Amino acid sequence: MAFAAFSHGGGGGKKVAAPVSKGSGKVALLLLLPGLMYLAVFFIAPLFSLIATSLQTMDISSGFPIYNYGFEVSNYVNVVSQYGPQIFRSFFYALIATISALVISYPLAYFIGVKARRWPLLQGLMLTLVIAPFFISFLLRTFAWKQIFSNESWIVTGLQSIGFLQPDQYLVGTPFMVIFGLTYNFIPFMTLPLYTTLERLDIRYLEAGADLYASPRRTFMKVTLPLSMPGIVSGTLLTFIPIAGDYVNASGLFLGSTETSMLGNVVESKFLKSYEYPTASALSVILMGAILFLVTMYVRKSGTDDLL
């Protein structure tokens, strides 16, 4: 498995790029060329196309809408006023799901990476279990949860019988269910980078903490947690970003309902169902901009640059 891919998304590249001798400049540029071309063709061009589409004007003079390239900034104003709840929901669900995934993954990753060090076999087995869900399609697994929590399932009837749910209350279609699905689906993306950081945690730092009068709790707060920041940052980025754009879990076909639809669901329906390309594009650009802004702030604030 490509664990390395999960580690230190935050800034692992920095370490590698440190000292470059003068002569290798041209070679490096040459080696970069295919990558740069790829980025230009498959990233920069579509991005411009997306932005251009988001600014298209609508012409309905012929009876049905025709979109022309223009500079219709009101598209943005419209989507924000119209889809404000979905935009908010996207980031709110992403936040809750990311925090839940972190809370669940950290102890798990700590156990695999630190406590299980003496038993490499157990370590390998547990890591395999973390990745095992990937062997089954993400859609199937999400659908399976819908079955498990379906209105007729014993879980729901059980919760209703103990009064936790009202007789007419169900789980599927609720924000809880969507956040549950998001958390479940993205836990491996949180666990793996946390594991790679914690696996390298030097136990001697913890001993030094204890030696310097810090209780286990204080040692965790002052030593373990700061030292695992690179893993926390890359883990939260790897979960938060895709969750904010996710449209499967919140969709009515899976765990959500119209009450839970997120930005991704709106984009999906505008692009694929009602063909309102400018609206969908404007929403996509907003999503991208917001993520970019949040991530930049987050990485700056967490100050992980120091550790890398």
Next chain:
Amino acid sequence: MATEFVARGADLELVGIRKEFPGFTAIEDLDLHIPAGEFFALLGPSGCGKTTTLRLVAGLDEPTKGKILIGGKDITATKAYQRPVNTVFQSYALFPHMSVLENVAFGLKQRKIEDPMSKAQASLDLVELGHLALRRPAQLSGGQQQRVALARALVNRPSLLLLDEPLGALDLKLRRQMQIELKAIQMEVGLTFLHVTHDQEEAMDMADTVAVMNKGRIEQMGSPEKLYDRPKTVFVSKFLGQSNLFVGKVEEENASSISINVAGNKITVPKDRAEKHKGTIAVGVRPEKAFFHEEKPKLGAGHNLIGPGEIIDIRFTGVSNQYLIEIPNVGNVTVFAQNIGKSPVTELGAKVWVSWKVEHAFGLSDLPTNVGTETITQSITVQ
């Protein structure tokens, strides 16, 4: 907090300590008392249990059996963070995510001592690193990191400071310099130091008392001078400096001395310098206390004389020449002769006799493992 900010050292007492790990016993029934304010060295080869002993005192491992007392108080059941003990780790273990100053202030902050930053700064000044306070540990050299580790431990004024081979990673020159500084600091602050090392010179140079440890036991304990002058076991005689050992049966005994027979040579040792007075025993002498003669000398009863033998190796080490002399049926004997401009013999193959004063001989309690007429002269100084 469990510990107060004391400025004086406390004594350490280990009572019947035993530590078992799965598959082996690291320490067997260890009893040890280190008086307050003393610089105590635990000396031994790797794997002898000295680092385990230190970890038990620090609270990083738990003894299988026995009690640990600091200042008369039983702390066996307390956790590492509750003990008035600080460690200078072999790897330094400086927190990489904190500045040097924050590292040093860490212990003070945990105990909520007032004004941790200025105390930390003062401690850094003591080790002459005040100007690097805001750097990260990774930006310092090995020697500087070592001093930060020392400052980080010292600033807490622990009752007991544990040093886990902290000088091991330094080059010789820096190590000597740090040894002098460490000793000066210990005298200045008056703390109890427990220093674990495999470097016999370091132990002898710095410590008031040295305990030589081997296979989980303390073989011998005492002042460096005493240990060197009068080792009691083969291990100590070889680990602490070098020794020429001769094995033979006790054949003569009088009021003050005993003599053994080594392949026809009579070797005498004073009774009060011998552990055993009967049977087959090992008698040793330090190479610098032995002399060689080109002609058979006429010596009084106060001397041992063996030979003749042949010089088979000469090593020039600067301050002295080291001669290896092969004596038929006895084995090889090492003699150190100082280079004071009149070294007696310098060519290989010369026929010589070796002598030393009876009062310089010592009798051991055990025998070298390769018993027989073969004697052990190679030193096992681990560097």
